[in-house]
Amino acid sequence: MKPIFLELRHLKTLLALKQTGSVSLAAKRVYLTQSALSHQIKLLEEQYGLPLFERKTMPLHFTPAGERLIKLAHDVLPKVIEAERDLSRVKQGEAGELRIAVECHTCFDWLMPAMDSFRTHWPLVELDIVSGFHTDTVGLLLSHRADWAIVSEIEPTDGIIYKPLFSYEMVGLCAKDHLLAQKEIWQAEDFADQTWITYPVPDDMLDLLRKVLRPAGINPTRRTSELTIAIIQLVASKRGIAALPFWAVKPYLDRGYVVARQITEQRLHSNLYCAYREIDAESAFIDDFYDTVKSQSFSTLPGLSVLE
Numbered sequence: 001m002k003p004i005f006l007e008l009r010h011l012k013t014l015l016a017l018k019q020t021g022s023v024s025l026a027a028k029r030v031y032l033t034q035s036a037l038s039h040q041i042k043l044l045e046e047q048y049g050l051p052l053f054e055r056k057t058m059p060l061h062f063t064p065a066g067e068r069l070i071k072l073a074h075d076v077l078p079k080v081i082e083a084e085r086d087l088s089r090v091k092q093g094e095a096g097e098l099r100i101a102v103e104c105h106t107c108f109d110w111l112m113p114a115m116d117s118f119r120t121h122w123p124l125v126e127l128d129i130v131s132g133f134h135t136d137t138v139g140l141l142l143s144h145r146a147d148w149a150i151v152s153e154i155e156p157t158d159g160i161i162y163k164p165l166f167s168y169e170m171v172g173l174c175a176k177d178h179l180l181a182q183k184e185i186w187q188a189e190d191f192a193d194q195t196w197i198t199y200p201v202p203d204d205m206l207d208l209l210r211k212v213l214r215p216a217g218i219n220p221t222r223r224t225s226e227l228t229i230a231i232i233q234l235v236a237s238k239r240g241i242a243a244l245p246f247w248a249v250k251p252y253l254d255r256g257y258v259v260a261r262q263i264t265e266q267r268l269h270s271n272l273y274c275a276y277r278e279i280d281a282e283s284a285f286i287d288d289f290y291d292t293v294k295s296q297s298f299s300t301l302p303g304l305s306v307l308e
Helices: 008-020 023-029 034-048 064-092 108-121 137-142 207-216 228-236 246-254 284-300
Strands: 096-102 125-129 148-151 160-174 195-198 221-224 242-245 259-263 268-277
Touching: 008 023, 008 034, 008 064, 023 034, 096 108, 096 137, 096 284, 108 125, 108 246, 108 284, 137 148, 137 160, 137 268, 148 284, 160 228, 160 246, 160 284, 195 228, 195 242, 207 268, 228 242, 228 246, 242 246, 246 259, 268 284
Parallel strands: 096 125, 096 148, 195 221
Antiparallel strands: 148 268, 160 242, 160 259, 160 268
16 A cells, blocks of 8 residues: 555644544535545555544544644644745735724624734734724725625625635523523524514624514514623513524523523524635735634634535
């Protein structure tokens, strides 16, 4: 058998397996088919004559041999990434400006740590957040008032590139002694006679309305609030119910302020993408900011799914 040399792609695959705990999710993370990933691991196992993880466990359980390679991946890959960043700085220069626009109220919870991490790699790139909540972030890109945007839908636009960030679950929230707390899964009709507390955004940005309520012909009474904590307080006081990202409300769930329930049997999922101008596609620091945001999100936010 032709010897198989350990490569960076193998370490990236193993790290993806470790982080996702699933062959199918890891394959999406490293842009391989599930069969191609399995074949890659099989060749490594044959090369070393050792299994790297136990099959049919969820999440995957790595053997001592697998854990040793995972440790190697943690040691080596950050150094490779740092070296590649240094080369990009040499090629393109270290200075620049990156103005970020967001269209979601909860984005700042996970965006700020990513920005802090990015600053350590690109200290001469001026980071800024375009102030205010924006419903047309792509318009800000086209008018050069922003350089990088977070959006929930892809709207094909000349000169704009979209890249996936992640998918996440929206959960229903109510007070612990609310009648709906007795139901494990909420349906559209459960919202009919309730006050629905939302952020003050246009209807087409409310996934619960677009995907669940409107198709069922339901449009409940609404109340709005700018702040997540204010929505949580209103829900806890039985002033209404809400639907928010699981990762955004998990700290409040852990403290027992409110309870979360699944929305429909299929679960309600929302997506986030980044967008930037096509003319900036070769910018090393814009490309690295995307990688940093995505990496930070999957390592710190609970319950995310890979978005293709």
